[in-house]
Amino acid sequence: MAQVNQGVRETVYPQAAQTFYRTLSQIAISAVTPIAAVLVALAFGAALLWLNGFNGSDIVTVMIFGSFQDMRSVGEILLKATPLILIGAGLCVAFRCSIWNIGAEGQLYAGAIAATLVGTSFTGLSVWVHVPLVMLAGALAGAAWAGIAGYLKVRFQASEIVTTIMLNYIALILTSYLVTGPMRDASAAYPQSARLIREAWTPRIVSDMRLHIGILVAIVLAVALYIFLQRSSRGFALRVVGLNPHAARYAGMQVARNVMLAMCISGAMAGLAGAFEVAGVTHRLYQNISPGYGFEGIAVALLAGNNPLAAIVSGGLFATLRSGSEVLQITSQVPQVLVLVIQGIVILSVVAFAKLRDILRIVA
Amino acid sequence: MSQKPFLRIDNIRKRFGPIVASDGVSLEIEEGEIHSLLGENGAGKSVLMSMICGMVRPDEGEIVFKGQSERFNSPREAIRQRIGMVHQHFMLVPNLTVAENYVLGQGSALRIINDMDKVHARIRELSDRYALDVRPGAIIEDLSVGEQQRVEILKVLFHGIDLLILDEPTAVLTPQETDRLLALMGDLVKDGKTVVFISHKLDEVMRVSNRISVMRDGRVVHTVNVGETNARALAHMMVGRDVRMELPRSPEPPGRVVLSVENLTCRAETGLPAVRGVSLNVRSGEIVGIAGVSGNGQTELSLALSGLLPVDGGRVMLSGKDITGLDPARINASSFSHIPEDRHKHGIVASLSLSENTILQRYDQKPFASRGMLNRRVIGEHTRDLIKRFRVKSRDEDQAIGSLSGGNQQKLVVARELARNPDFILVNQLARGIDIGAMEFVMEEMLKQRDNGRAILLISTELEELFAICDRILVMFHGEILGELPPDRTRLDELGLLMAGQTEQPALVG
Numbered sequence A: 001m002a003q004v005n006q007g008v009r010e011t012v013y014p015q016a017a018q019t020f021y022r023t024l025s026q027i028a029i030s031a032v033t034p035i036a037a038v039l040v041a042l043a044f045g046a047a048l049l050w051l052n053g054f055n056g057s058d059i060v061t062v063m064i065f066g067s068f069q070d071m072r073s074v075g076e077i078l079l080k081a082t083p084l085i086l087i088g089a090g091l092c093v094a095f096r097c098s099i100w101n102i103g104a105e106g107q108l109y110a111g112a113i114a115a116t117l118v119g120t121s122f123t124g125l126s127v128w129v130h131v132p133l134v135m136l137a138g139a140l141a142g143a144a145w146a147g148i149a150g151y152l153k154v155r156f157q158a159s160e161i162v163t164t165i166m167l168n169y170i171a172l173i174l175t176s177y178l179v180t181g182p183m184r185d186a187s188a189a190y191p192q193s194a195r196l197i198r199e200a201w202t203p204r205i206v207s208d209m210r211l212h213i214g215i216l217v218a219i220v221l222a223v224a225l226y227i228f229l230q231r232s233s234r235g236f237a238l239r240v241v242g243l244n245p246h247a248a249r250y251a252g253m254q255v256a257r258n259v260m261l262a263m264c265i266s267g268a269m270a271g272l273a274g275a276f277e278v279a280g281v282t283h284r285l286y287q288n289i290s291p292g293y294g295f296e297g298i299a300v301a302l303l304a305g306n307n308p309l310a311a312i313v314s315g316g317l318f319a320t321l322r323s324g325s326e327v328l329q330i331t332s333q334v335p336q337v338l339v340l341v342i343q344g345i346v347i348l349s350v351v352a353f354a355k356l357r358d359i360l361r362i363v364a
Numbered sequence B: 001m002s003q004k005p006f007l008r009i010d011n012i013r014k015r016f017g018p019i020v021a022s023d024g025v026s027l028e029i030e031e032g033e034i035h036s037l038l039g040e041n042g043a044g045k046s047v048l049m050s051m052i053c054g055m056v057r058p059d060e061g062e063i064v065f066k067g068q069s070e071r072f073n074s075p076r077e078a079i080r081q082r083i084g085m086v087h088q089h090f091m092l093v094p095n096l097t098v099a100e101n102y103v104l105g106q107g108s109a110l111r112i113i114n115d116m117d118k119v120h121a122r123i124r125e126l127s128d129r130y131a132l133d134v135r136p137g138a139i140i141e142d143l144s145v146g147e148q149q150r151v152e153i154l155k156v157l158f159h160g161i162d163l164l165i166l167d168e169p170t171a172v173l174t175p176q177e178t179d180r181l182l183a184l185m186g187d188l189v190k191d192g193k194t195v196v197f198i199s200h201k202l203d204e205v206m207r208v209s210n211r212i213s214v215m216r217d218g219r220v221v222h223t224v225n226v227g228e229t230n231a232r233a234l235a236h237m238m239v240g241r242d243v244r245m246e247l248p249r250s251p252e253p254p255g256r257v258v259l260s261v262e263n264l265t266c267r268a269e270t271g272l273p274a275v276r277g278v279s280l281n282v283r284s285g286e287i288v289g290i291a292g293v294s295g296n297g298q299t300e301l302s303l304a305l306s307g308l309l310p311v312d313g314g315r316v317m318l319s320g321k322d323i324t325g326l327d328p329a330r331i332n333a334s335s336f337s338h339i340p341e342d343r344h345k346h347g348i349v350a351s352l353s354l355s356e357n358t359i360l361q362r363y364d365q366k367p368f369a370s371r372g373m374l375n376r377r378v379i380g381e382h383t384r385d386l387i388k389r390f391r392v393k394s395r396d397e398d399q400a401i402g403s404l405s406g407g408n409q410q411k412l413v414v415a416r417e418l419a420r421n422p423d424f425i426l427v428n429q430l431a432r433g434i435d436i437g438a439m440e441f442v443m444e445e446m447l448k449q450r451d452n453g454r455a456i457l458l459i460s461t462e463l464e465e466l467f468a469i470c471d472r473i474l475v476m477f478h479g480e481i482l483g484e485l486p487p488d489r490t491r492l493d494e495l496g497l498l499m500a501g502q503t504e505q506p507a508l509v510g
């Protein structure tokens, strides 16, 4: 029999075994491609370093493993992973809805400003109230900041790529203005805000490490977003809108509402990342509290194949590389430009492998 | 058979996971012939042709073209050997011009930009020669389906080919456009080219072919000369049984009015008036057809009824409820089903699974969802049930619907819309891409719906479809209903005149 018909298939491939086999191969494809992407990129990086007269393989080893020296350094990696996972997982939701939110950086700053405002006022609240309040303020501010771009898109068809980038500049400049002007701590030499009230600080996991509970929040939220996208009705509508807006309208889904939702979820996650940077790490608002987490989050989501669950892993991977390159800058003569170039290669190779994975998925 | 065939396909096999798309298929095409390929949905026609034109690589077997064994890795390599294909779904970049589409991926961009004038000239020359009416500067997304089809054909001719493969080119064409295409195929053969033609419409195949091959389950089971066969025999070869072209109908009188449209007007997306004061009633237990040459407002009428296009004036009542201008969600909820004209645009989400596609409208309703979460077990069972009832050829319900053959996608859309238990069913092109066996089945299903008291409005450019199942036929021309006829084949001439906009006959009152 040529065409495998229902009856034959049941005997040859029992349903459960077949589903299991396919799930397994899908997981393998999802897991192997990002790792392969990073390995290929590092090989390129090593070659590049070698051409510049450095011992490439040693340096690349430092980049990957140099940051794994002790528990403390692992804690530092996780600290960096926190905003990357939050932003990356949030952007997965936006990208699944075909919303190209490039403004996570600005949304992070919006969250950081709001968290600072809440964290420096309301004295006398208990930790149990003040900490969640700061987180909520950050998330809401991020969502609102992204919501501006969302509104402009659904109301005036303004490209969110353009508006979110413009909103990035506005948020950054607003932060500068605030920390040099109205929110400036007059006693400090540098432009910075007043210190957050202790009760507003994000609690640490171990008292003598900077790592705070933000990492746990990030992981829980990433899992929640995965369930939302894959298992909930709302998440389904959001995916349909992203894949085929005409079919979504035909099916009676509200395209504009889903676009706003996707925008606001990704904004809230970025805002929360900003709140954690202020309340968990610096305890003050500075002009440049983020070293570009909002942009790196895009690569995190891309490497994760827009799957929030995978964003936990890819966020960790990018945090590792970031820590590694910091170690590198301290311990070797490699110019920072080269380190940046290697990071760039990683991102390009991630994109290439993401494409490859999609092809493999279709074939499998 | 000649000693050395033009194209010889020898024992080709191709599998997609557990699905065998080509099961040792062999076929010979002779130079200068029009060779038609028939077969049920999912028989493996498109896959076989995709292997010949380099889109898909065979697992096993040999392709010998002009005496030389070939193994193409891409459509470009096939084009270089002068083999070109027009696919079932068009492969044009919508926001580029015709000329830009033609040169896309054809070597150095700089050189091409310099040569763009020459490209335009060559397109105009070919377009004149074959009366294709293609403007090189036109943007693809502004073109009608029929025009895009001609753009696709001219694209292949532009690259210079000896063998042209047309995969269901007529499925989306009006009868007039089809006549033009069949004539074009004749012209191409006169110019020394060879054509492989895939279609589910036996009359076209009988009209145009020299030889006909029938595929079943991934193999060619018969090849016959056109003079030695007829439509009935071909249908039998395809399906393995006799196909009824006439369906019995119970003479139940229709009941209450379910859909009533009064003086509906709306404009097309271009802003031009498309529907100009259409009034009609559809009663429970009847199938009302709308015939007409496509482009006379049928698309806009169905979009306006289903809430996808704003209504300028008039009223639409469904079971006594005013649904004029409501959004699609509310209309869907009013027991309204819609089998859309453009399956790829509205009907399906290609990369989602069959399961996900069957709950497109009911993703947040019981029993498919509870407390905001999808109930995957119920959805899976429901989909398996539809697959079985409508004989959708597929691996399982988790497969992406885009990987089904075209006709099987349509079957699932029909299955989904009927399963929603609607009072009213709007159909725009029922059998698009469906094979004759499945067509018989789908039409029987529609008649069953009618006998169960549903009201059905069937918009179609296929007169066969209309005559087979409608209780009365309205004719639409320039956005208006010009008249009404019973589905009586003896009055085909009148129908033709009405479709051309002539209302002189005194007997016809709309």
Ligand SMILES: Nc1ncnc2c1ncn2[C@@H]1O[C@H](COP(=O)(O)OP(=O)(O)OP(=O)(O)O)[C@@H](O)[C@H]1O
Pocket (backbone or CB within 6 Å): B016, B019, B020, B021, B039, B040, B041, B042, B043, B044, B045, B046, B047, B048, B088, B393, B394, B403, B404, B405, B406, B407, B408, B433, B435
């Ligand atoms: N990329 C793919 N992945 C999985 N299965 C596929 C793929 N392409 C085709 N198939 C399967 O191969 C079989 C043959 O498909 P094909 O498209 O050739 O049918 P067809 O004869 O052209 O049918 P139709 O008349 O409906 O267009 C079908 O069962 C189809 O589901």
Ligand SMILES: [Mg+2]
Pocket (backbone or CB within 6 Å): B045, B046, B047, B088, B167, B405, B406
């Ligand atoms: Mg096909």
